[in-house]
Amino acid sequence: MTTLTDENTRLAAELAxxxxxxxxxxxxxxxxxxxxxxxxxEKVIHDISTQGQLFTLPSPESSLPTHYxxxxxxTRRLKQKREEEVNETGLRFTDDVPQQVIDLPCPxxxxxxxQDYEVIGTKDTYRLAQQVGSYxxxxxRRQVVKQKSTQTLTQAPAPSNVLEGCYADVSLLAGLMVDKALYHLPLNRQHQRMLDAGVTLSRATLINYVSKGIELLRPIVIAMRKHMLRQHTLAMDEVPIKAGRTSISTQRHRQMKQTYFWPIYGPDDEVVFTWSRGRDTQHVIDQLRGFNGVLLTDGYGVYPxxxxxxxxxxQVITHATFRVDEDITALTPHRPGRAQLTHPVLHNSLF
Known part of the structure; x- marks a missing residue:
């Protein structure tokens, strides 16, 4: 019995x-x-003796005879220079771009x-550069003067600003809105760019600036919309855009809400973007109230x-829908042609 136990222990140790x-x-x-x-x-270097060398010259004895x-x-045609090109390098820019001239001395x-040399001219080399900050x-600086006889202090008045009591210049307000709307640069990134440039402002201050700047532009938008409603032809479309958060009670409370832009395009190259939370009929009625003419749409059901x-x-409104490459000469007799349209429907050839 003891022998079997020892054998079992030995086999178990060998198995382990x-x-x-x-x-x-x-x-x-x-x-x-x-x-x-x-x-x-990919990082392992395999030395294959039968493979030829790519960047080494072959030995003289193994090279083949050269034939000519x-x-x-x-003759080769020279590259034609465009009218707007500044030099042969092809760099093109308008007069609005600031230029900095760097004079390089001749050794x-x-x-x-x-004394054996004289300057007979200069040659310019153009390079496109970028500055660290654009702020x-x-x-x-206003001078303070004192009248000697009456000892009265007088100073020049400070220049007026678009927002009273605001540190922001009108150029900053315009830049914030243009960067956000045209170049899709949100305010949090613009705020980070300001901090990197050494300007300390809170993000809430930037939001306040943009909000007040939008209110300054509201009368212009209202005037444009009134002018467009007096035209004979308008194009209207709806474009989805995410804005705001969904309700917390829903399961998708962390997602953005689906809202809509309603661009209205007029014959004078005017575009007015209105916004709504949905694609209901009432928003179209509110935007077209007072319009009499031809309305071009993509045929969505809310328009009819x-x-x-x-x-x-x-009101007298004629509804017209169109497709790509559809002839709309009958609708626009003063500018005949064929429309090349893509979604959303905004194109000059409509009018």
């Missing part, structure tokens, strides 16, 4: 040792597979034989329903 060796072998095999077939295989053939002379004029602090209600109220 064998399992350890098998596990170590599996780990080594996995390592070799990663070296041959994994990401690290005559080639006819030819010969500072040497021992400088500048305007300091209006809105036109029907406006017609019952006394």
């Amino acid at each position: 040792a064998s399992q350890v060796q098998v596990l170590a072998s599996k780990q080594q095999l996995a390592w070799f597979k990663r070296q041959l077939f994994g990401r690290k295989s 053939k005559p080639v006819k002379a030819h 010969e004029l500072n040497g021992s034989n400088a 500048v602090v305007l300091v209006y 329903r809105a036109i029907q209600q406006l017609t019952q109220q006394g």
